[in-house]
Structure formats: C-alpha cells, structure tokens
Amino acid sequence: MxxxxxxxxxxxxxxxxxxxxxxxxxxxxxxxxxxxxxxxxxxxxxxxxxxxxxxxxxxxxxxxxxxxxxxxxxxxxxxxxxxxxxxxxxxxxxxxxxxxxxxxxxxxxxxxxxxxxxxxxxxxxxxxxxxxxxxxxxxxxxxxxxxxxxxxxxxxxxxxxxxxxxxxxxxxxxxxxxxxxxxxxxxxxxxxxxxxxxxxxxxxxFHSWKNGKVKPLSLKFEKNIPGRHTAYKDMEQSTLGILYSFSISEEEKLPLRVLNYKLGVSGNSILFRELRENRGLAYDVYSDLELTEKMQNLLIYTQVPDESIDEAEELILKILEEIKEGAYFHQEDLLIMKKVLKTSIYGTLDNIHDLSSFILDELLNEEEPMAFQNDLDKLENVTLEDIIAVSRKVFDGPTIYRLRGENDEDHHDDQ
Known part of the structure; x- marks a missing residue:
C-alpha cells in the first residue's frame, strides 16, 4: 500500500x-x-x-x-x-x-x-x-x-x-x-x-506567501466543428490529423481507454496494422486521448506520401465506422488491457518521477490519485458492448486537417 x-x-x-x-x-x-x-x-x-x-x-x-x-x-x-x-x-x-x-x-x-x-x-x-x-x-x-x-x-x-x-x-x-x-x-x-x-x-x-482571490476557471464544452481543411507546405510527406471532441460520463472513460489502446497506442494497434502492415501507406500512425475535466478529445495523426493521403483518410474513417458496428474488438482485448493496466500501475509505483507526475496530473484534473487501485476491478465489468457504445458517441463529425507536401495548390480545394 x-x-x-x-x-x-x-x-x-x-x-x-x-x-x-x-x-x-x-x-x-x-x-x-x-x-x-x-x-x-x-x-x-x-x-x-x-x-x-x-x-x-x-x-x-x-x-x-x-x-x-x-x-x-x-x-x-x-x-x-x-x-x-x-x-x-x-x-x-x-x-x-x-x-x-x-x-x-x-x-x-x-x-x-x-x-x-x-x-x-x-x-x-x-x-x-x-x-x-x-x-x-x-x-x-x-x-x-x-x-x-x-x-x-x-x-x-x-x-x-x-x-x-x-x-x-x-x-x-x-x-x-x-x-x-x-x-x-x-x-x-x-x-x-x-x-x-x-x-x-x-x-x-512558504510561510510568507499569502492568500489572494483565485478566479475560478469556467470552460464550457464545445463540440468540434466537422469539416476538412487543407494547407500546403514544401516538404517531402503530407500529414493528416483527425479530431473528435465529446462529453462522456465517468463510467464511459475506462471503455474508451480500452478502445484507444487498441485503436492507436499498442504496438499491434488497429491503425498500425491496417495502414502500415497491410497497406504500406505510413511509417507511423497513432491515436491520442485526452480525458480531463476541462478537455475530452481523441486525435489521430499520421504522415504519408501525398499521393496516398486520400486513401489513408478514407481508410481511417472506414475503420472507425466499422468499430461502431462491432468490428476489430474481441474478448481477448479486455484481457490484454488488464495486463497493460497492471504493468502501467506497477511501473508508475516503482518510479518516483512517474509517480510524482501521475499524482500531480490526477490532482490537476480533480481526480482522486489513488482511484487507480479500483480500475482493475472496474475493468472486469467492461464489456464489448460498452466499447461499441462509447465509440458511437465519440466518432461523430470529425475535424480533419491535411498539410500537403507539395506547392501546387491549384488542383486541390479546401472542403
């Protein structure tokens, strides 16, 4: 303890x-x-x-x-x-x-x-x-x-x-x-x-540091504006970013963490397997999840040859739609995630720098730092249906930004 x-x-x-x-x-x-x-x-x-x-x-x-x-x-x-x-x-x-x-x-x-x-x-x-x-x-x-x-x-x-x-x-x-x-x-x-x-x-x-009047931070949730935006830069590759913002309950956060790990965090993630291993479109692709009190969003990023950017975007969006219909996730993924969570917890506890940073992050996000001890028990109750349900809530109306690695803008329109 x-x-x-x-x-x-x-x-x-x-x-x-x-x-x-x-x-x-x-x-x-x-x-x-x-x-x-x-x-x-x-x-x-x-x-x-x-x-x-x-x-x-x-x-x-x-x-x-x-x-x-x-x-x-x-x-x-x-x-x-x-x-x-x-x-x-x-x-x-x-x-x-x-x-x-x-x-x-x-x-x-x-x-x-x-x-x-x-x-x-x-x-x-x-x-x-x-x-x-x-x-x-x-x-x-x-x-x-x-x-x-x-x-x-x-x-x-x-x-x-x-x-x-x-x-x-x-x-x-x-x-x-x-x-x-x-x-x-x-x-x-x-x-x-x-x-x-x-x-x-x-x-x-710090005895001489006196209290003042702290102005509370008031930040209202704003859903991301769906749409595609394109810019151009003289570079070898093109980049693709996809963003979803959402407002979910505390109970939905753990299923979403499981989803995100399988989607674009693990070495055997869905995005990595489909874009790199199966199609050879990208060297790297990842998803990043923010689940704080003030910010809840999921970002997907990859970098591809310019001639492949349309294919990469279409493939990613297709994968997300298929997840919403129950594809890719299996009971084994919940078992793997339990091991991942255990490894993460024990690794954090063993490293004083990681532990200090973790506790601070939890406090800043107005979470209880020691609540992670209950996450393993909660994970036992997460179902595949929970993952599908939260995916349908999150993957709705993306903002897409493409930074294209070429100078000829005349043949490409911002949508």
Missing part, C-alpha cells in the same frame, strides 16, 4: 507526499494557471512568465540564479500547458531544502528584469518558429484552431508573435500577482521523509 498523505496548508497550498525509501526525491510544484485562463490579448503570457521565472529574482540575477540551479546537481524542468504551469526537481535528498528555497524565490519574488524580458521575447519567438517548422506540431495546432469557434483550445499555449512582442513588465507582474497564489498551488513530493517533516519544511519555506 502506498504511504500517501494529503494536506491543505494554512495558506492554501495543497501538499501531497508519498514516502518511498531511496536517496533521491522527486518534486512537482504546479500553479493552476495556463492558456485557458488567458484572454485573446494575453495568449502566451503564462508560458512567458514560466520562462521569466528563470531569469532572475529579487535576490539573484540570471547568472546567480542559474548557478543555484546547477549546484542542486539534479534535474530541474518546467512546462506550461492549457491548465497549469509546472516546475519539477529531482535531486539527492540532501538538496530538498535548497530546492524548496529556490522555488520559493522564483515563484514569489521574480524580478521581471526589463533587459531579460526583451531578450526572452526573441527566445520564445524562435521557439514558436521552430514549432511552426515541425510538420507534426503544425498539424496539431492548425487542427485545433479549425476545430473550435470560441473555445480557448483553438489557440497555441505559446501564443503568437504579436502577443509575445506586446508583453511588458507591468502586464507580466499583474498576471503573476493574480494567479501565482498559494491556494492555486499543488506540491507533490516523493521522498524518504515523513509527511510531518515535509509539511514542516514547506510551511517554513
């Missing part, structure tokens, strides 16, 4: 610890702010602030701060997504207090130095342009942009060159003040220390 403890500290921080023997700790600190909290004029500001927190504090300039990070002797990363900004540290247990102090200084006392801010604009614009040069990332971004009318999911987390260039120190400080609050923060720590000891360390370190 996992030694799992959860406490909400006096200032509002949610602290979760798991005690595991070892010489290392894995720490994830998440502030519940991402691109979904941004207005159109603010697109990319959460990601920009994440960058700026590494550029200096009230106590350290850029060089000094990065020297402190280096002296931890571990691994320090950060990322921003739709709903959160996350900072993760893995290092020797003896560096835990230093790590907490470092995070405190970065989160509570950023300098937002004007010179560093202007330099970072160039860095982030370079990051944006690099993603635009990547065919897979471009397909994903444009697929989401065309799939929605009002949902903030249509906009890239990194923002646009226009919004990035518009950010000032005053705007960053105001956004930071409004969202970087203790009651908006989750700390997950896997280490060899007792919960009481970790609580004391975190309370001592």
């Amino acid at each position: 996992i030694d799992y403890n959860k406490t909400v500290l006096e200032n509002g921080i949610t602290l979760v610890t798991v005690k595991k023997p070892g010489k290392l700790f894995s720490l994830n600190l998440a502030v519940k702010v991402g691109s979904l909290q941004e207005t159109l004029e603010e697109k990319g500001i959460s990601h920009f602030i994440e960058h700026m927190l590494f550029k200096g504090t009230a106590f350290d300039d850029n060089v000094s701060l990065n020297s402190r990070i280096e002296h931890l002797g571990g691994d320090f990363n950060a990322y921003t997504d739709y709903i959160s900004t996350v900072f993760s540290i893995s290092a020797l247990s003896e560096e835990l207090e230093n790590s907490l102090a470092l995070l405190r200084d970065m989160l509570l006392y950023p300098s937002f130095d004007g010179h560093e801010l202007e330099k970072e604009k160039g860095v982030i614009i370079s990051e944006l342009r690099a993603s635009n040069d990547d065919a897979e990332e471009t397909t994903h971004k444009n697929l989401y942009y065309n799939a929605y009318e009002k949902s903030p999911l249509k906009y890239d987390v990194i923002g646009s060159e226009e919004t990035i260039n518009s950010f000032t120190r005053d705007r960053l400080e105001a956004f930071h003040k409004a969202h970087y609050l203790p009651e908006n923060t989750i700390v997950v720590l896997i280490s060899d220390s007792d919960h009481a000891e970790i609580r004391r360390l975190v309370e001592t370190c």
